[in-house]
Amino acid sequence: MNIENLLKRDSFIERGARSRAQALLDPGTFRELAGPFARLHSPWLAMQHLVTQADDGVVVAKGKLAGLPTVVLAIEGAFQGGSMGEIGAAKIAGALELALRDNERGIPTQAAIVFETGGVRLQEANLGLAGIAEIQSAIVALRRHRPVIGISAGTVGCYGGMSIAAGLCSYFVMTREARLGLNGPQVIEQEAGVAEFDARQRALIWGLTGGEQRTATHLADACVDDDTAAVRASVIDFFARGVPAVHRSDRAADFLACLERVDTDRQATAQDVRELYAKGLE
Amino acid sequence: MERLEYEFAAGQSALGRTVSGVVSSGDLEVLLEPATAGRTKVSVQTSVDGYGATWKALLERVFGAGDLPAARIEINDNGATPGVVRMRIEQAYEQAANNGGTP
Numbered sequence: 001m002n003i004e005n006l007l008k009r010d011s012f013i014e015r016g017a018r019s020r021a022q023a024l025l026d027p028g029t030f031r032e033l034a035g036p037f038a039r040l041h042s043p044w045l046a047m048q049h050l051v052t053q054a055d056d057g058v059v060v061a062k063g064k065l066a067g068l069p070t071v072v073l074a075i076e077g078a079f080q081g082g083s084m085g086e087i088g089a090a091k092i093a094g095a096l097e098l099a100l101r102d103n104e105r106g107i108p109t110q111a112a113i114v115f116e117t118g119g120v121r122l123q124e125a126n127l128g129l130a131g132i133a134e135i136q137s138a139i140v141a142l143r144r145h146r147p148v149i150g151i152s153a154g155t156v157g158c159y160g161g162m163s164i165a166a167g168l169c170s171y172f173v174m175t176r177e178a179r180l181g182l183n184g185p186q187v188i189e190q191e192a193g194v195a196e197f198d199a200r201q202r203a204l205i206w207g208l209t210g211g212e213q214r215t216a217t218h219l220a221d222a223c224v225d226d227d228t229a230a231v232r233a234s235v236i237d238f239f240a241r242g243v244p245a246v247h248r249s250d251r252a253a254d255f256l257a258c259l260e261r262v263d264t265d266r267q268a269t270a271q272d273v274r275e276l277y278a279k280g281l282e
Numbered sequence: 283m284e285r286l287e288y289e290f291a292a293g294q295s296a297l298g299r300t301v302s303g304v305v306s307s308g309d310l311e312v313l314l315e316p317a318t319a320g321r322t323k324v325s326v327q328t329s330v331d332g333y334g335a336t337w338k339a340l341l342e343r344v345f346g347a348g349d350l351p352a353a354r355i356e357i358n359d360n361g362a363t364p365g366v367v368r369m370r371i372e373q374a375y376e377q378a379a380n381n382g383g384t385p
Contacts, residue, residue, distance in 0.1 A: 016304055036301045036313055049283040051329045051360050053305040054313055078306030 017076035021061035029063035058088035077116030077156035085121040089131020096138035103145035110146040119160015132161040154178035171238040174211030207270035291348035292322040310359040
């Protein structure tokens with residue numbers, strides 16, 4: 001993207017969760033469910049003397065996308081790192097389950113999830129994890145009827161249990177600023193040592209877990225510019241393709257076979273990983 | 283974490299409800315809903331303890347004239363500076379007046 005285009009573009013990353021949901025849906029169709037005035041504050045954060053947000057960091061928006069009934073679930077990465085607590089996770093899982101019920105009754109409601117999350121909210125521990133499990137099973141149930149599309153624009157990215165939810169989506173759209181991984185860089189460094197993974201090396205982190213790399217290694221389906229129109233167009237395009245014949249998660253054995261061939265004697269480069277996945281998955 | 287409550291004289295009822303801002307570091311969330319004409323109630327939840335006097339001074343500067351539309355205001359603050367607090371409140375009033383409020 002050159003400077004002129006950069007100045008003209010309408011950044012998706014800079015938008016908050018509510019604004020992202022509004023921008024994805026057709027103009028004038030956005031309707032928020034279980035919004036901030038429902039005042040579903042996290043009861044657990046307050047007990048730990050942390051300030052709560054009235055929507056618990058999750059926006060549930062119903063509307064239309066290219067004329068089709070769509071629910072957008074957008075996680076606010078700026079509130080508690082986009083972490084999934086009991087309420088926020090229940091909002092996402094509940095909305096996906098309602099979309100499933102619509103489909104069972106002949107209404108083809110489709111879902112897009114905007115992932116901006118470090119995973120489970122540690123302050124809510126098991127309740128957050130249980131919520132993430134519900135989200136995952138709801139994605140698997142809904143994707144039999146209509147594609148479930150995941151989006152991660154950055155700059156938080158998508159980590160932890162929610163990266164597994166991302167892996168279950170029918171299609172996954174990223175920007176090059178977004179990252180996708182099970183463990184975050186600091187967690188890997190803390191657990192395995194700085195020799196294994198240096199969490200201060202941004203080039204290494206984005207090289208291995210950024211949107212470009214994840215798209216090149218078949219863990220995401222498109223890497224788009226940080227441009228609202230481009231993100232929206234990509235989501236519409238993937239919905240139009242319909243439910244994929246084979247979901248990414250159905251190919252778990254192929255991915256595992258790739259991982260088994262990794263040479264663990266040295267630090268893998270981004271190129272090594274691309275070659276490995278290219279051999280095993282194409 | 284500290285909870286604070288304030289009440290001010292106000293004008294007519296606000297036109298709609300709206301939310302501005304996010305509870306991120308150095309920022310705050312302002313929820314604005316119409317209230318009965320004449321009174322505005324502000325409830326604050328802030329991550330920084332011991333700044334009651336600063337909140338009082340700031341909110342008096344914003345609401346003291348008593349001419350803003352009457353509203354019930356909830357503030358969830360994560361260490362915003364007074365300037366940011368003021369802008370988020372003004373943003374909420376502007377949104378409420380412009381579009382009758384979202385969401």
